[in-house]
Amino acid sequence: MASQPKVPDHVPAHCVGAFNLYKSPEMRPTPFGDPFAAVAKLLDGPAVFYAPETTRDGQGAWIVTTAEEQRNVLQDGASYSSYRRIFSSAIGEDWPVIPLELDPPEHGKYRSMLNPLLSPKRVAALEPFVTAKAVELIEGLKARGTSAEVMTEFAFPLAVSVFLAFLGIPDDRLMEFVGWANELLHMGPAERTAAAHKVLNFLEGMIAQRKEEPADDFMTFLVQAQVEGRPLTDQEIRSIAVLLFIGGLDTVATAIGLDLYFLARNPDRQQELRDNPAILPSAVEEMLRAFPSVTPIRTATRDMDLGGCPIKKGDLVSCPSMASSRDPAEFPDPNTIDFNREDNRHTAFSYGPHRCLGSHLARREIIIALNEWFARIPPFRIKEGTAPVTFGGFVFGVENLVIDWS
Amino acid sequence: MIIKVDREKCAGHARCWALAPDLFELDDEGYVLPGDITVPPGQEALAGRATRACPERALSIGED
Numbered sequence: 001m002a003s004q005p006k007v008p009d010h011v012p013a014h015c016v017g018a019f020n021l022y023k024s025p026e027m028r029p030t031p032f033g034d035p036f037a038a039v040a041k042l043l044d045g046p047a048v049f050y051a052p053e054t055t056r057d058g059q060g061a062w063i064v065t066t067a068e069e070q071r072n073v074l075q076d077g078a079s080y081s082s083y084r085r086i087f088s089s090a091i092g093e094d095w096p097v098i099p100l101e102l103d104p105p106e107h108g109k110y111r112s113m114l115n116p117l118l119s120p121k122r123v124a125a126l127e128p129f130v131t132a133k134a135v136e137l138i139e140g141l142k143a144r145g146t147s148a149e150v151m152t153e154f155a156f157p158l159a160v161s162v163f164l165a166f167l168g169i170p171d172d173r174l175m176e177f178v179g180w181a182n183e184l185l186h187m188g189p190a191e192r193t194a195a196a197h198k199v200l201n202f203l204e205g206m207i208a209q210r211k212e213e214p215a216d217d218f219m220t221f222l223v224q225a226q227v228e229g230r231p232l233t234d235q236e237i238r239s240i241a242v243l244l245f246i247g248g249l250d251t252v253a254t255a256i257g258l259d260l261y262f263l264a265r266n267p268d269r270q271q272e273l274r275d276n277p278a279i280l281p282s283a284v285e286e287m288l289r290a291f292p293s294v295t296p297i298r299t300a301t302r303d304m305d306l307g308g309c310p311i312k313k314g315d316l317v318s319c320p321s322m323a324s325s326r327d328p329a330e331f332p333d334p335n336t337i338d339f340n341r342e343d344n345r346h347t348a349f350s351y352g353p354h355r356c357l358g359s360h361l362a363r364r365e366i367i368i369a370l371n372e373w374f375a376r377i378p379p380f381r382i383k384e385g386t387a388p389v390t391f392g393g394f395v396f397g398v399e400n401l402v403i404d405w406s
Numbered sequence: 407m408i409i410k411v412d413r414e415k416c417a418g419h420a421r422c423w424a425l426a427p428d429l430f431e432l433d434d435e436g437y438v439l440p441g442d443i444t445v446p447p448g449q450e451a452l453a454g455r456a457t458r459a460c461p462e463r464a465l466s467i468g469e470d
């Protein structure tokens with residue numbers, strides 16, 4: 001038998017679960033996999049359990065499965081801190097990405113400054129760019145043939161160019177950015193450290209440039225922004241820019257990819273959207289519920305009970321959105337994908353003060369991407385002889401998604 | 407009928423506003439304005455749906 005993973009002394013044996021967000025079989029890269037179904041099964045078990053070695057660095061964490069208990073954790077920034085050095089640890093430094101790794105009330109100062117830039121109304125102004133880019137990419141695919149690997153040829157280029165346009169970075173470095181994001185989020189420690197340095201160097205160069213020559217973009221906004229009546233420090237600016245890089249690059253592409261992966265295997269569901277395009281926004285919400293990609297993680301700031309488990313100060317508490325979004329207490333028939341689902345309070349964008357800052361933009365990007373896709377691409381399927389590969393971990397996703405519309 | 411707004415709990419998901427833009431007003435940050443909302447007659451069902459759309463449970467239905 002393999003050596004037993006370490007469990008801290010305060011964790012009672014009956015609280016330890018076998019599931020692991022990285023290493024469980026369904027979480028590993030799997031051809032034609034369904035990691036979401038595997039996580040959904042956790043809802044048959046306890047609301048909270050301890051999983052040894054369930055973070056990227058191999059640490060143990062409490063996994064919270066139900067929507068209600070996740071809400072209790074994620075709405076309570078006083079008992080559960082979000083400071084984890086997700087970025088600075090990669091380069092041997094110690095600073096928070098902002099606003100994600102600041103706790104209230106400190107968090108609110110920065111969040112209030114950033115909110116107006118990505119409010120539902122402001123996002124509307126970005127839509128023409130998103131639409132034009134989606135159309136350009138899809139028409140490019142059609143000009144090249146009748147099949148394409150849609151992650152690298154559609155989902156990533158779309159999400160990344162929207163993101164670059166928002167930040168004010170020229171499109172010609174697009175694939176370089178995609179590479180950095182991939183190394184940062186999905187590779188081992190050495191690649192992660194190297195990528196972190198590349199991203200920081202790039203952003204620092206850009207900050208310096210925007211100080212010299214202001215433009216009409218997010219980086220210029222940061223350079224000119226005030227918090228508590230003073231300009232942001234360079235350290236604050238890079239802490240914000242880095243987080244947008246991590247948060248906005250890979251997640252939107254992943255969501256588009258997971259939706260196409262589902263639709264390509266379910267021609268009847270494609271037809272449903274073709275017959276009734278008006279349901280697309282609600283279908284996108286439902287697919288965000290069924291296939292969310294992110295797992296918020298917190299650190300307990302005190303000893304407490306959560307769902308009958310003894311949480312100790314310093315313990316990690318992990319809230320996979322793919323679990324809470326399949327909670328039958330919250331969503332009737334959670335494993336049925338119902339494009340007309342009512343009361344769809346899904347958790348793809350988390351709960352509480354750290355609710356995804358980019359959620360309004362992300363929603364519009366996904367809706368526009370699918371809308372333009374359906375307007376231009378006839379019924380489609382997974383290309384015969386190819387096998388898309390799904391994976392769990394830090395950000396769930398799918399790769400090698402070759403779609404055929406011949 | 408009124409909608410009670412727990413502004414402390416609002417996290418700016420804006421799902422209420424997406425469903426019922428005439429009932430809910432957002433501030434510049436995209437969060438619901440504080441204060442209870444009086445529901446015009448005939449819009450009770452919409453108000454109920456928009457209230458149930460809040461992921462944070464920041465909205466509830468009350469009597470006026």
Ligand code: HEM
Pocket residue numbers: 082098099100101111118243244247248249251252255292293294295296297321347348349350351353354355356357358359361362363
């Ligand atoms: C479908 C796409 C997306 C998903 C599923 C997603 C998911 C999430 C989740 C679950 C959180 C909360 C993390 C936590 O509480 O620990 C979050 C936070 C955040 N997201 Fe997103 N995100 C997406 C797109 C975006 C985009 C496009 C941007 C940038 C424009 C973005 C920027 C952020 C930022 C800055 C935060 C931190 C907010 C704070 O701490 O106050 N996200 N996201």
